Amino acid sequence: MQVISREYIEAIASNINAYGGQTLAAIASVLIAEILRDCYHIAGHYWKPLQPWHNLHHKAYRADLSKVSMEIYRQAELFNDVPEAIFMVSASAAIAGIGYGYGLWAMAFGCIYALGFLIMALARSQGWLLATDITHKEGALVQLPSQWTVNRTYHWRHHFDRGEAYFCSTFTLVDQILGTALSLKGKNIAITGASGSMGRALIAQLSKRGAKMIALTSSPNAVFNLGDTEGSTKKKEIEVICWQMGKESELRDRLQKVDILILNHGVNVRAARDSQSIYQSYEVNTFSVARWMDLFLETVTESKHIATKEIWVNTSEAEVNPALSPLYEMSKRAIGDLVTLRRLDAPCTIRKLILGPFKSELNPYGIMSASFVAWAIAFLAQRGFRNIIVTINPLTFILYPIKEFMRSLYFRIFSRRQN
Numbered sequence: 001m002q003v004i005s006r007e008y009i010e011a012i013a014s015n016i017n018a019y020g021g022q023t024l025a026a027i028a029s030v031l032i033a034e035i036l037r038d039c040y041h042i043a044g045h046y047w048k049p050l051q052p053w054h055n056l057h058h059k060a061y062r063a064d065l066s067k068v069s070m071e072i073y074r075q076a077e078l079f080n081d082v083p084e085a086i087f088m089v090s091a092s093a094a095i096a097g098i099g100y101g102y103g104l105w106a107m108a109f110g111c112i113y114a115l116g117f118l119i120m121a122l123a124r125s126q127g128w129l130l131a132t133d134i135t136h137k138e139g140a141l142v143q144l145p146s147q148w149t150v151n152r153t154y155h156w157r158h159h160f161d162r163g164e165a166y167f168c169s170t171f172t173l174v175d176q177i178l179g180t181a182l183s184l185k186g187k188n189i190a191i192t193g194a195s196g197s198m199g200r201a202l203i204a205q206l207s208k209r210g211a212k213m214i215a216l217t218s219s220p221n222a223v224f225n226l227g228d229t230e231g232s233t234k235k236k237e238i239e240v241i242c243w244q245m246g247k248e249s250e251l252r253d254r255l256q257k258v259d260i261l262i263l264n265h266g267v268n269v270r271a272a273r274d275s276q277s278i279y280q281s282y283e284v285n286t287f288s289v290a291r292w293m294d295l296f297l298e299t300v301t302e303s304k305h306i307a308t309k310e311i312w313v314n315t316s317e318a319e320v321n322p323a324l325s326p327l328y329e330m331s332k333r334a335i336g337d338l339v340t341l342r343r344l345d346a347p348c349t350i351r352k353l354i355l356g357p358f359k360s361e362l363n364p365y366g367i368m369s370a371s372f373v374a375w376a377i378a379f380l381a382q383r384g385f386r387n388i389i390v391t392i393n394p395l396t397f398i399l400y401p402i403k404e405f406m407r408s409l410y411f412r413i414f415s416r417r418q419n
C-alpha cells in the first residue's frame with residue numbers, strides 16, 4: 001500500500017495557496033481596471049482637454065436613453081469610449097507588468113478584460129455592433145438605483161440628474177469614496193419635525209450641500225432663519241409649511257415636487273404608561289410616519305421618480321437598543337419594522353436613520369451634538385448607505401444589521417406583494 005508522503009501534502013497545499021493568490025490577483029486586476037475607467041470618466045468632466053470628447057457621450061442620449069442619432073453615438077464611441085478603453089488597457093498592462101515581477105501573472109486578466117471593452121467600443125464606433133452596454137439600454141426605468149454595482153437607474157442619474165456625481169460604471173466604490181453616490185445639490189428636500197434640534201441641524205447641513213429645504217412643522221410659531229446656517233455666507237430661502245397630525249393628506253399636492261422626504265418627527269413620553277400615552281406614542285411615531293410614507297410613495301408616478309425620489313425615516317437606535325423609555329422603543333420598533341416591510345417592494349429608495357442619543361429638547365443628556373449627527377447623516381447618505389447608523393454605541397453596528405437582515409428575511413418569506 002502506498003503511503004501519502006508529507007512532501008506530497010505540502011506540495012498540494014502550496015499549490016492551493018498559489019492558485020488562491022492568483023485568483024485574488026485576477027479579481028483585484030478587474031477591480032483596478034474599473035477604477036481606472038472611473039478615473040478617466042472623472043477626468044472627462046474636470047480636465048479641459050478631455051471635456052469636449054466626453055461631452056459627446058452625454059449628447060448621444062435622450063432621457064429615455066434612446067440614441068439622439070446614430071452619427072453622434074458612433075462619434076461618442078470613437079472619441080470617448082475608445083480612448084477610455086485604450087487608457088484602461090495600457091494602465092492595466094503597466095500594473096500587470098509590476099504584478100508579474102512579484103510572480104502574480106494573473107494580474108494580466110485585468111488587461112484582457114479591458115481589451116474586451118476596447119474591441120466592443122471600436123465595433124460600436126464602426127457601426128458593426130448596434131447593442132449598447134446594459135447601463136445605456138433604452139426604455140423606462142424599472143429597478144431602484146443599486147448600491148454596490150451600477151445598474152441602469154444608477155447611471156441614468158449621471159446623465160439626467162447630476163453630471164457631477166454618479167461617475168462609476170460597474171462598481172460604486174469610487175463614488176462611495178468621493179461621496180458622489182448621491183447628489184443633494186438642487187434637490188427639493190422636505191423634512192418633518194423641522195423645528196426640533198435634529199430638524200434644524202439637518203436643514204442647515206443639507207442646505208449647505210445645495211439642497212432646497214422645505215420645513216414641515218406642526219408648531220405654527222416656529223421660526224426658521226437660515227441666515228444662521230453654519231458656514232454659509234448668503235442668506236438662503238426656506239419654505240415653511242404647517243401640518244397637523246392626521247391631516248397629512250392635505251399636503252399631497254406639495255409632495256409631488258419633493259425629491260426627498262425626511263420623516264423625522266417624534267414624541268417621547270418617557271416613563272408614562274397610561275392609555276393616552278400609548279395611543280399618542282403610536283400615533284406620532286408609527287402611524288403618522290406610515291401615512292406620510294404612503295402619501296409620498298403615491299407621488300412616484302414617472303420613470304425618473306424611481307431614480308430621484310427617496311424617503312429617509314428616522315427610526316432611531318431604539319430599534320435595537322433600550323432607550324430607557326418603553327413606549328418610545330415600542331413605537332419606534334414598530335415603524336422600523338414597517339419600513340423594513342415596505343422596502344421589500346417600494347417604488348423608490350427608502351433609507352433608515354439609526355441615530356444614537358444626541359443633545360436635544362427631548363434628551364438634554366445626549367452625548368453627540370445634533371449638528372455632528374446631521375453632518376454624519378449627509379456624509380453617509382452621499383456615500384450611498386441605505387441604513388445610516390450614527391451612534392457612539394458599538395453594539396448598534398453589530399445588532400442592527402443582524403436584526404434588519406433577519407426581519408427582512410422573515411418578511412420576505414411570510415408576506416406577498418399584492419398584484
Ligand SMILES: [Zn+2]
Pocket residue numbers: 057136155159
Ligand atoms: Zn453614460
Ligand SMILES: [Zn+2]
Pocket residue numbers: 041044045054058158163
Ligand atoms: Zn459623464
